[in-house]
Amino acid sequence: DVKVTQSSRYLVKRTGEKVFLECVQDMDHENMFWYRQDPGLGLRLIYFSYDVKMKEKGDIPEGYSVSREKKERFSLILESASTNQTSMYLCASSLWTSGGGDNEQFFGPGTRLTVL
Amino acid sequence: SQQGEEDPQALSIQEGENATMNCSYKTSINNLQWYRQNSGRGLVHLILIRSNEREKHSGRLRVTLDTSKKSSSLLITASRAADTASYFCATQKTSGSRLTFGEGTQLTVNP
Numbered sequence: 001d002v003k004v005t006q007s008s009r010y011l012v013k014r015t016g017e018k019v020f021l022e023c024v025q026d027m028d029h030e031n032m033f034w035y036r037q038d039p040g041l042g043l044r045l046i047y048f049s050y051d052v053k054m055k056e057k058g059d060i061p062e063g064y065s066v067s068r069e070k071k072e073r074f075s076l077i078l079e080s081a082s083t084n085q086t087s088m089y090l091c092a093s094s095l096w097t098s099g100g101g102d103n104e105q106f107f108g109p110g111t112r113l114t115v116l
Numbered sequence: 117s118q119q120g121e122e123d124p125q126a127l128s129i130q131e132g133e134n135a136t137m138n139c140s141y142k143t144s145i146n147n148l149q150w151y152r153q154n155s156g157r158g159l160v161h162l163i164l165i166r167s168n169e170r171e172k173h174s175g176r177l178r179v180t181l182d183t184s185k186k187s188s189s190l191l192i193t194a195s196r197a198a199d200t201a202s203y204f205c206a207t208q209k210t211s212g213s214r215l216t217f218g219e220g221t222q223l224t225v226n227p
Binding site for chain 2: 041088
């Protein structure tokens with residue numbers, strides 16, 4: 001069964017802390033994504049990656065960075081956490097096909113981050 | 117700008133009834149996808165419809181796409197309490213590009 005796992009379901013951090021959210025997929029997917037989900041705002045794309053060591057900014061990259069050192073792992077980093085980064089964070093992956101292709105995304109269970 | 121916008125924002129029905137959710141979008145697309153999210157969980161892909169398709173079925177799900185009106189609908193027939201979830205549409209503008217999600221419809225099916 002295909003799987004996307006996230007390192008924590010719930011996380012509580014203090015303002016100013018450096019926070020790492022880890023995502024691992026076992027489907028050998030090239031594409032990986034980080035979203036945040038907030039009530040009334042839906043899913044907003046933070047960063048995505050089409051390959052190892054590649055990254056692209058999404059719609060709301062400010063305050064975040066990412067790392068993709070291995071194909072199966074995509075990390076989201078909050079360099080200095082702030083209260084407005086309290087949210088549900090969702091990781092997803094999808095297959096890349098030559099010439100593009102129709103790509104459904106597979107999601108992890110989410111990490112609910114609270115910044116105090 | 118918001119690419120996919122679901123309507124209604126919330127829907128409450130009785131078990132056995134049909135549930136219809138709509139999605140509108142602004143630009144041309146390659147495909148439109150519907151996802152389901154149970155409370156506090158990740159999203160699960162339900163169905164994908166390509167821009168050259170008008171209707172697609174999967175079990176109790178029926179999806180339509182009207183590219184001239186830039187809209188799609190998701191119909192769940194004979195709903196069950198277990199269908200209670202949020203449903204999101206997502207559009208892919210070009211083949212292989214990123215998805216853009218709407219804000220979702222919260223469906224409650226009362227037993």
